[in-house]
Amino acid sequence: MLAIDMGLGKSVITLTAVTKLLQHNDVTKVLVVAPLRVAKFxxxxxxxKWDHTAYLKLAKILGSEKQRTTALNTSAHIYVINRENLEWLVRYYGSKWPFDMVILDESSSFKDHTSKRFRAMRRVRPLIKRIVELTGTPAPNSLLDLWAQVYLLDSGERLGRTLSIYREKYFEPATWDRNNPHIVYKWRLKPGAKEVIYAKIEDVCVSMKAKDWLLMPEQVCNVIKVPLPESARKLYKQLEKDLLISYADGNVVANTAAVLSNKLIQMASGALYDESKNVRNLHDAKLNTLEDVIESANKNPVLVFYWFKHDLDRLRKRFPKARSLDTTEDIEQWNKGEIDLLLVHPASAGHGLNLQAGGHIIVWFSLTWSLELYEQANARLYRQGQKKSVIVHHLVAEGTIDEIVMKALNQKSLGQDALMEAVKARIEEIRQIELMSGRRAVDGKTVSK
Known part of the structure; x- marks a missing residue:
């Protein structure tokens, strides 16, 4: 595993190793499993890019089933497939698996041992001679995320053959369901466990931080507070209360917290999907602020990250000349400085894309709880080759959940844990407000019959 920061050259390191292994006949057929955009581009x-790898022939196992099978029947040194089609590839070959070397680009996407992609990889693991994992974020949530990735390296030799064994040895319950004590919401490391885990895997893992090896320009984090119009502020508070108060007396689980949080973030950004999946526009405060940011950029290109589809629709309506990141040509034109405003979803550009030549200004129109996606998205510009200080603007609607998400990102809090705690805390605040207003009503004798 190359657990190496973004921009330190995981791809070229791996390709250099591949050329050596091919030249010495140590491997014959190499498969790369990557996020779709990374696989494409x-x-x-x-x-x-590199003289010593330019001779390598690449086949892309992408597109329709017919296109994928055609690519498989093409003679090449390296075959690349998007991770969503890995299960299909394993079924296609079965026991006749031909790839003796597999590279998992962004191996943290295999951290869930119950996922189809992990199970497919585990099925063919005995048929693979060499496996290489690449990631800048090996444990995006906690060191529990390491188990599945290391298992694919050594079949359980270092951290145990099951997640339960690993968890029991190195972790202890931190929070659990009060009504169902056997359901644990969060695990914490036992004292000294982190050092033991690192020692167990140090012979198969290399870790490098960019700050230790590169002279990088500065990354400036700028929070732009966006005051909501009074009507929008009142509407947000009322909708927040209506949304959360029904959960005041019950336990909020992860899925519920995510749904509630998503609705609040939508409202903070200016629009909301209603029960019929229609978009209800609430305010244009962030759009107006973004317009000011673009103007103050003095014609420097601006990269905007959005989260919801209605964010994209509203951005396109306000900025008709804005472009989305859809093709190789879009990437090339951005890097040539030919695109002034680029609209990108962080999940689609979170890994592997090199956009640093095209600009140095980022704006987060709507925020995300995912620290991994947040850091990976910023690393599209803040990486090796960037010549200017990278400015990361965050549009934070005042008095909304945006402030809580921003605080979590600044403190590098882990996504789901921070989300759960924030939603529960806000529900408790609203519950106390309701109780106090009820008491005031009783004291003032204004309670209706």
Whole structure:
């Protein structure tokens, strides 16, 4: 596992190793499993970039089933597939698996041992001679995320053959359901466990931080407070109360917290999906502020991250000349400075894309709880090759959940844990407000019959 910060060259390190292994006949057929956009663009771009790898022939196992099978029947050194099609590939070959070397680009996407992609990889693992995992975020939530990734390296030799064994040895319950004590919401490391885990895997893992190896320009984090119009502020508070008060007396589980949080973040950004999946516009405060930011950028290109589809629709309506990141040409034109405003979803550009040549200004229109996606998205510009200080603007609607999300990101709190605690805390605040207003009503003798 190369657990190496973004921009330190995981791809070229791996490609250099592949050329050596192919030349010495240590491997014959190499498979890369990557996020879709990385599979489409990045590996081909990286191969062509370096003289010593330019001879490598790449086949992309992408598109329809017919296109994928055609690619498989093409003679190449390296075959690249998006991770969503890995299960199909394993079924296609069965016991006749031909790839003796597999590279998992962004191996943290295999952290869930119950996922189909992990199970598919585990099925063919005995048929693979060499496996390499690449990630800048090996444990995005906690060190529990390491188990599945290391299992694919050594079949359980270092951290145990099951997650239960690993968890029991190195973790203890931190929070659990009061009504169902056997359901644990969060695990914490036992004292000294982190050092033991690192020692167990140090012979198969390399870790490097960019700050220790590169002279990088500064990354400036700027919070732009966005005051909501009075009508929008009142509407947000009323909708928040209506949304959360029904959970005041019950336990909020992860899925519920995520739904509630998503609705609050939508409202803070200016629009909301209603029960019929229609978009209800609430305010344009962030759009107006973004317009000011773009103007103050003095014609420097601006990269905007959004989260919801209605964010994208509203952004396109306000800025008709804005472009989305859809094709290789979009990436090339951005890096040539030919695109002034680029609209990108962080999940689609979170890994592997090199956009640093095109600009140095980022704006987060709507925020995310995912620290991994947040850091990976910022690293599209703040990476090796960037010549200017990167400015990361965050549009934070005052008096909304945006402030809580921003605080969690600044403190590098882990997504789901921070989300759960924030939603529960806000529900408790609203519950106390309701109780106090009820008491005031009784004391003032204004209670209706």
């Amino acid at each position: 990045t590996w081909e771009e990286e191969i062509r």
